[in-house]
Amino acid sequence: MKKELPYFSIGDSFGGNQDWFRDPMMHLGGCGAAAACDVCINLALHHNKTHLYPSDIKRLDKEAYIEFSSTMKPYLRPRFGGIDTLKVFMDGFNQYLNYVNEQSLKLSGCPGDTPVKEAASNVKDQIDRGIPIPFLQLRHKNVNFKDLVWHWFMLVGYEEYENEFYVKIATYGGFRWLSFYELWETGFKRKGGLILLQETEEQAV
Secondary structure, eight states: OEEEOOOOEETTEESOOGGGOOSHHHHHHOHHHHHHHHHHHHHHHHSSOGGGSSSOGGGOOHHHHHHHHHHHTTTSOOOTTOSOSHHHHHHHHHHHHHHTTOOSEEEEEEETTSOHHHHHHHHHHHHHTTOOEEEEEOOOSOGGGGGGTTEEEEEEEEEEOSSOEEEEEEETTEEEEEEHHHHHOOSSSSOOEEEEEEEOTTTOO
């Protein structure tokens, strides 16, 4: 089974791109804010939640994305050590959701020590509901993931096989497919995890 979300592009960039940020601290450590921006844009475009995006969603371009990142910065600001836990991300993102009076979205975390099959089930559930997933990767023993170390990126699709589960990740304006099982098993005790979003039933579209 394969599922890819309808996402958004800005020029030839798949999703937003942290490299665009002109603020030096955001350019270096704005991946958490960028992940929150990308979730909001996707929900504005595909879930009729236009209040999550402060400008005209139909006029989304590079400059508008950079401006949005400045709006998100106070809630998910770069800091020493980065936004290095699910709780720090959820606390900041919830503050933004409260600011825009979004009351139907509920955040929860799937920590990196969750059994991999359970985590994969959470990925399938959220992608099937059309919502991208912010993913926090801390350290990883596999050097093939070195560009994802201490980084927030997005999961925007999956493909399931009998003994394997692949995810489509989006970051830095591009995408690629990776083994979720390999990605999840970092080889380190301290782990990141997934941010899960649920629309409450009474207000879900």
